[in-house]
Amino acid sequence: MYRVRRWDRALSDLERSQTTQLLEIVRHASGTAFGKRHGFKDVQRYEDWRSKVPVGDYDSFHPYIARMMEGERDLLVPEFVKHFGNSSGSSNRGKQKFLPITERQLRHQRAAAGDTLFRYLVNHGVTDFTSGYTMGLFPPTTMKEQGPVTVTNNPALMFATLPLAARPMYLPNGPAKVESDYDRKLEMIADQYLDHDVRAVSGTTCWFSLLFDKLLDAARRKGRKAEAVRDIWPNLRLLLGGGVSAAPYLPVIEARLGTSDFALIDTYNATEGGIYACTDRPSDRGMVMLPDRGVFFEFVPLEERGKPDPKRVPLWGLELDQLYSIVVTTSSGLYAYELGDIVRFVSTKPVRIEFAGRLAGxxxxxxxxxxxxxxxxxxxxxxxxxxxxxxxxxxxxxxxxxxxxxxxxxxxxxxxxxxxxxxxxxxxxxxxxxxxxxxxxxxxxxxxxxxxxxxxxxxxxxxxxxxxxxxxxxxxxxxxxxxxxxxxxxxxxxxxx
Structure with missing residues (x-):
């Protein structure tokens, strides 16, 4: 497919593809308060960027974000930002982080989500999952009004902004879709969708086996003979996961499905920018990066953290098996933002990333x-x-x-x-x-x-x-x-x- 070939070209020339992302973000934001303060208009190459913009964390961006949530515009991005994601992470200021999510980021996220599926289609030659339903294990798509802005979470916002043509094939609907208690949500899904042709499940990997347990319990309560999930959803072949390492859950998932004939595509994603990487070949370690979907990546070696001017490495200058703190620059107004994740790289051709932990974990x-x-x-x-x-x-x-x-x-x-x-x-x-x-x-x-x-x-x-x-x-x-x-x-x- 054309997109996969374009992705492969971006991976083959990381300096070019990543510099393009950086300069697009910088030029778009050059007239903002942050952009003026840090001389975005003078950034022509990566070295300019590194010298002008220091690594920051949520607390350093919080003063801008607080004003943006009151309706002020042109602070981090040249617009009024309507949506803020309530991240599951935390900051030194309290238990919650609110992060801007622009329409540009949502477009990149939707495109990156499509990329993961295109890569799956090319590598596996399987298209029949598009003929059935996809079950999304997402939180309610609640948009909480908070003054002039709305607060939600990134998975719910993605689900709420699905193209109209795709929505009929996504489940659940009705009460199960808006149920906030997750244990109850899984029970409702299991009760209501036993007889649907579900061919893919999407969500956080650790919830898959819990859903499958509920599904088997529901089938038995209704007098159906079901030894495994394949007896209920025989065409389920694709699991779109993320959030945690899939490896510890694979034996349980395989046992519940009753078959090894399935693909689990892991994604590395965050409210801060969207999807960074995904599984392309389950037999290979790590996830292949998405270098051309609206995020510029830098990496700080762990031993450099805490220094006044820590060493920063772009995606094209990394070393294998070195532990790094990941730093991202996004189309939603986060610049040289330290995410709090520890990563390592297991391959450079193509570049494959492996999640190694949290700085606070x-x-x-x-x-x-x-x-x-x-x-x-x-x-x-x-x-x-x-x-x-x-x-x-x-x-x-x-x-x-x-x-x-x-x-x-x-x-x-x-x-x-x-x-x-x-x-x-x-x-x-x-x-x-x-x-x-x-x-x-x-x-x-x-x-x-x-x-x-x-x-x-x-x-x-x-x-x-x-x-x-x-x-x-x-x-x-x-x-x-x-x-x-x-x-x-x-x-x-x-x-x-």
Missing amino acids: CLSTTQELTTHVEIESAVRHALNRFAVTPVDFAAGADVGVDGSSKSRYLLFIEPKEPIGDEEGFLRAFDEGLCEANRVYREHRSKDAAILPPKLIVLEPGAVARFMQASGRTSVQTKFPRIVDDDTKALLLSFRAG
């Missing part, structure tokens, strides 16, 4: 900085050794164990079935951590600073009850991979036995 009792991706890798290592299917899992830490100066990791897991050899499973988890994190391995050697981890088996239904008890019922909210002391205490209350 590491376990670090002895400066080992274990990311949630390393936790997932260690759990996967244990799952490969033992016939255990997790509902979900999380990790925390104890510091000052038994009055010592040493720490240990805690692995919380709700298994679908009992773990026969808990000690062996825990040893495999520990081995996985040692493989994934060099500093952890060094500090675990002879129990130097980190003691062996401890397994906390959660009672059946604990994950669902924890999500309810902690108010985590939104589609954008996932079961935490790394927990702080308060969350750890709540999880311990769901301990089995």
